[in-house]
Each structure stands twice: as C-alpha cells, then as structure tokens.
Amino acid sequence: MEECSRRDLLKNAAGVSMLGLLNLYTPAYAEEKPAEPKKPAANEPIECTQAPLPYAYDALEPYIDKETVEIHYTRHHAAYVKNFNSTLQRLDFARTMKDMTFIKHWCKELAFNGSGAMLHTLYWGNMSAQGGQPKGELSELIEKSFKKFENFTDQFSAAAKTVEGSGWGILAFEPCTKRLIVLQSEKHQDMALWGTYPLLVCDVWEHAYYL
Template identity: 55%
Template sequence: MAHELPPLPYPYDALEPYIDEQTMRLHHDIHHLGYVKGLNTAEEKLAEARNSGDFALVKHWSREAAFHGAGHLLHSIFWTNMTAADRTTPAPSGELAQAIDRSFGGFEAFKAHFQAAANAVEGSGWGILAYRPNDDSLVVLQAEKHQNLTQWGVVPLLVLDVWEHAYYLKYQNKRPEYVKNFFNIINWEDVAERFRRARR
C-alpha cells in the first residue's frame, strides 16, 4: 500500500509567530511530500527486485528506503508534536512529567539537554526525545539526516527538525533561537499520548 502525505492538523499559519506560514507550506507540501514519494519509489523498486530476483541495486534502494522512510515518519510526528501557542502548556504533566523527572532530573534539565542536542546536530538532522522500552526510560538523541545515529528499539515521542529548510526563511542561521521558540508550540498532549501508547 502506498504511503500518503498526512494533512496538517492545523492551518498553515497556526504556529505564527514562531514558525511562519511560508515555511510551513514549503516544508509540508514540498519537502515532506518528497520523502513520501521517495519512500514509495524505493519500496516499489525493492518489490520489483524480489519479483525478478535481480538484487543488483538492493544497497541503493535500501538506503533510499531508510532515508525517505525515516524522513516521512519523523515529519509525521513533527506536525502533531506542535500546536498553536495559545493551545499549549509550558511543560508536560502526569506520567510524562514523572518520567522526565526520573530520566533527566527535572523538566528544566531535560529542556537544556534537548536544546543542546538539537543545536549541536552536525549539518541536517533532528533532536529527538524517545522512549526506550528495555529499561523504561526516556532518552534524548540526535539524528543526522533522518536515519543516522539512532538507537534500535526506541520510540520517538517529541522530534524537532533542524534541517535548514525547517527554519531558514525566518531565522536564517540562528538555529538556537528557532530551537528555543519550539518550546512555545509543543503539543504536550500529543507527546503524552505517544508515551502512553509506547508503554503499553
């Protein structure tokens, strides 16, 4: 079954003034769509290889599937991780807040860690808060591109795109300002629901 571009859960201008409408249109309608198309193409080519028995290009198409598949997944999470500033809260509550306290020693320590990790991504990539089932903990990770530097088995809960296309129109080279402002539009209800499902 072909993958499809998920619709945004809010209008393109809903994240103003922290993320501008033009960036959202380009990011969602062009960049994310490109990952969806790339993933579909890669999976079609791998299916053709299985049917023909010709795996000469399996390395290439496997790489394409990893890159575009991870890009599609992370962007799909990213959109729902955000909401309009007047609909969010400064910090999570409940079980997610307790897990952050256990894993990082408090919300402010987590926030500092997450922002530092996102700012320190080399080139293009992501800052990620993930749930690690094997020890029931939360971890902050970096991803270069979309698929590199991850840990196997973790479940992404909160992701921040730090590819330049995510912020350059508004922030130019000021990635730290963009990363800081991201915390004004986090949909903690979505993050908490992802955490709840991951722990089932």
C-alpha cells in the same frame, strides 16, 4: 548552516512543541478507540500516505511563519513520502526480476525517505502555537529520567543544536529501562537507537527555518 539560525529555530520550537507532546498522554487520546484499519485486497499495493497537517499553515505563527510551514509540508515532507513509496516499488520490481544489483542503493533510499516521512509526521503532530509544559504521567517520567524539566530542555536543545550537518533532536522512550532519552539523528536515519519510541522531534534541517 548558520549557528544563530539554528539557535533561533530552537527558541521558537520550545514555544510550540511541548503541548503537542502532552496530547499523547491526555485521557481523550488514551480512551479514543482507533478506527478499524481497512484491509487491502490481495493484489492491492500498500503505500505510505502523507498524514493531513493537523492545523492551518499559519497556526504556528509567530513562531514559524505560514510560508515556511506550507513549503515544508507540501514540498519536503511530501517528497519523502513519494520517494519512500517509489523505493518500495523499485524493490518490488527487483524481487520480481531477481536482480539485486542495486540493493545497497535502495536500502539507503528506503531508510532515508521512510525515516524522513515518519519523523515529519511526528514533527507536525508535536507542535501547537500555545506551547505548554508537561503534566501528569509525562511530567513524572521526565522527573524520573532527567531529575527536573530544565535538565531535559537543556539536553534536548544542546543535542539539536550540535547535530552534525542536517538532522533531528529526538526525545524517545526506551522500553528496556523504561525511561526517556535524548537522541541526535543525522539526516533522518543515522544514529538511531533500535527499539526506542520517538515522542518529540525537532527538525534542524535548513528547510525547517530557511525563509
């Protein structure tokens, strides 16, 4: 992976990501009543579904081009969702057959594809071409955790740029200390910190910027 390409990605991500994160803290989101979940029938398989892209493929231009977004969403993200569901089915079959010979393999597949599916859903929801800086509760939490906004952006960019191989930079809420922390994730699942809530993610896999 070329360092200049990853650096360019991070510059572009800085322009599009923060406004989407702000949406998590707006009163409209806080007051909106969630839809009543549909209860599956007793024998109905429960599957992960790919969330709709919250904007048109060209909505992030000039930061991320239309073709990159379309391929990333329809091929890569879709593949993680499909493979996550396939792995769940394989595990169902293994339990039915009482055959755990390949359990180590399927556990790895479950973590890899499930984490990939969920992180990509966050990734699309984080971004907006308008960009912006945090306000209100989020701004206060960043001040508490990093002292100032520039400290956060410096650490987040450095973490994302130095991921070994392919992976993610992640801003997460850590409930024990009630503060924000910056994490690196290799692949999708490695180096995770249990119990944290990912809020802002930056995909530094090559498929996020290779066109």
